[in-house]
Amino acid sequence: KVLIDVPHSDLAEELAQSQTKIQVLQDTLQQVLDRREEERQSRQLLELYLEALKNEDSILSKVAESETVPRKEMDVVDTGTSSTGPSAKTALSDQILAALKEKPAPELCLDSQDLELVLKEDAQALASALRWDKQKAEALQQACDQELSKRLQQVQTLHSLRSTSKGKKTLP
Numbered sequence: 001k002v003l004i005d006v007p008h009s010d011l012a013e014e015l016a017q018s019q020t021k022i023q024v025l026q027d028t029l030q031q032v033l034d035r036r037e038e039e040r041q042s043r044q045l046l047e048l049y050l051e052a053l054k055n056e057d058s059i060l061s062k063v064a065e066s067e068t069v070p071r072k073e074m075d076v077v078d079t080g081t082s083s084t085g086p087s088a089k090t091a092l093s094d095q096i097l098a099a100l101k102e103k104p105a106p107e108l109c110l111d112s113q114d115l116e117l118v119l120k121e122d123a124q125a126l127a128s129a130l131r132w133d134k135q136k137a138e139a140l141q142q143a144c145d146q147e148l149s150k151r152l153q154q155v156q157t158l159h160s161l162r163s164t165s166k167g168k169k170t171l172p
Helices: 008-015 018-070 094-102 112-120 123-130 133-166
Strands: none
Touching: 018 112, 018 133, 094 112, 094 123, 112 123, 112 133
16 A cells, blocks of 8 residues: 555655656555455455355244244233323333434444334434434434445345345355
8 A cells, every 4th residue: 555655656756666667566455455445345245245145044933933832912902191292102112212312323323113203213213312403313314214224235235145145055
């Protein structure tokens, strides 16, 4: 990286080479660095893909287990509270609200379902529950929307990779 950042003339003088040879050398070095970065990103994507496969397998096994064991369903009772006024209640749990208040980037700490709940919440009710102004609550919802979109894009990329590699018998 240092050799790439040095001006052509200085490096040519130091190595007693022509500036064109030095330019070619610096271009080659830049290509090597670019290739290494692409390889690093490819490894990260592959690791995400393998992790998603592992998670998908564990989720499928949990779903299969839960289908064999009957679940108790709880009825939700309307308590008759109104969601108007400054003490408006939200559909968000206390745990989600605490994460939203305390974390510097709560959209990164919440799972996708919680992000969807935050997005569905009315901005004014969210602001009231967090004791924030409406603009700050809307900015939070925007950040949650962007994070959810990013996660969706990652999942779509992983599905694309999976469908591409489906014909292969073994994973690398």
